[in-house]
Amino acid sequence: MGRHGRAAEGSVLLAGRYRLVEPVGRGGMAEVWCAQDVSLGRLVAVKLLDRVPFAGPHQGTPRDDAAGTTGERIWQEARYAARLVHPNVVQIYDVAADGDRIFLIMELVPGRNLSAVLDRQGPPAPSQVADLGAQAARALAAAHAAGVVHGDVKPANLLLTDDGVLKLTDFGIARRLGPATSGHPARAVLGTAGYLAPELALGHPPSRASDLYALGCVLYELSTGQRPFEADTATALFQRHLHESPTPPRRLQPGISAELEQAILRLLAKEPDIRPADAARVADALEIIARSRSTSVTANEPADAAQGSPAHAPARAGRARHRAKTPTRPSLAPLHRWLGWGTGRPSSS
Known part of the structure; x- marks a missing residue:
């Protein structure tokens, strides 16, 4: 060997x-x-x-x-x-x-990691970004419920199977939740600089909030094709995470919905207490976004689509069958409450 x-x-x-x-x-x-x-x-x-x-x-x-x-x-x-x-x-x-x-x-996962997917195909459609984010958030919710912080969430550690299931891997620098991971500075900065939460750059230990910040970095990259911050050195990159705001994703990719953009920016909040507190709620919100985007074409179809000449009857019938099989577009009201739209501040969960 x-x-x-x-x-x-x-x-x-x-x-x-x-x-x-x-x-x-x-x-x-x-x-x-x-x-x-x-x-x-x-x-x-x-x-x-x-x-x-x-x-x-x-x-x-x-x-x-x-x-x-x-x-x-x-x-x-x-x-x-x-x-x-x-x-x-x-x-x-x-x-x-x-x-x-x-x-x-x-477990052998047939497929590629998200870094390879981005390199080969570029940014996925916004609805797929939200779906992938929801799956990643479900994985983090399971880890956090088991008392584990992953500590290195990034595209290379998210594997996408051939049938569209996302799997989180590489717990090599994971930590236990509890007193050892709250309030005591870490000995060293561990993780990948491009996805590192600001508090980690200051030497604080990883937490649920830092995992969710990293997820925000991943979603930003999936949406726009670039990470929130780039720099020539790790030190310069840490400073950007600490002090700069990322370019809003919709300026780089106009096809992103306002809801997806705001969800990403919530995850990228500088202060851990401002980020969502619960990965499961993040998954719920991203699932609503994914479903609303995937059904928007059908939901926005003109009301008179069934009218027209007899020559178009087969096509109209096909569209009617498609509408019958397509889930109703979900209400965005819970999502908007979570984002804080109309209330002045986002929900804490």
Whole structure:
């Protein structure tokens, strides 16, 4: 095996059970492979670490400040992600070691991450952006309910399956919610600078609010094709997150609805207390936006569409059948209350 675990197809068997098939991605200190579980006869994903010192589960408790070795973090990722069983979270099956290599065995997700989707296709339609955001928010709601802050929400960690299901992955710098993550400065800034909440740039620990800020950055990028802030260095990027307001998304992409724009800007509020407090409510709001956008063509069709010459009767009948099958456009009143339209301030949840 080479430095990054590369080998001829089928020639490496990890822990006597997982046969590496082909690499599917690389990031940080690990490479992800498609592998065959020869015991159960199924394909899995194997996150294979570079050779680094690590503490196994019987070699001491990994530090909760997320500043331990890469090996410690992989055990942490396994523990935290294993708590989550949710359709929008990549399932962790096991963690194991083979000699001096440690690896995670995970659900194999057929598809691409959102970073690759953006590179290949550009920004999705606004209704799809809202739908993807709702799925990501559901994943965060499940993590937060389990007492876990993800800490590194970004397009590369959001996998889109071939049938449109979004799955959150990579809990390598995740943390427990509680006293250890509130009110005490972190030892180091961890995460990806382009998606880092302002308070994290000041050294505060990650929280539900910082996860939601990162989600706002992801939605901004999906909507416009660019991140809210760009800079040549991480330090300069931190300063922009701290002190500058992003360009409103509709100035860059006029097709975005006012509701989607305001939802994104709420998530990008500088002060954590001004952001939504509950990822589940964010998901509810984004689902309303997605449904309202996806049904807007039918809902706005002229009332006299059924009138006209007999020659157009088949087409009119087809449109009538389509309207009968299309869900009624949802009321935007709850969404507008959540955004604070007409009330002067947004809902706190």
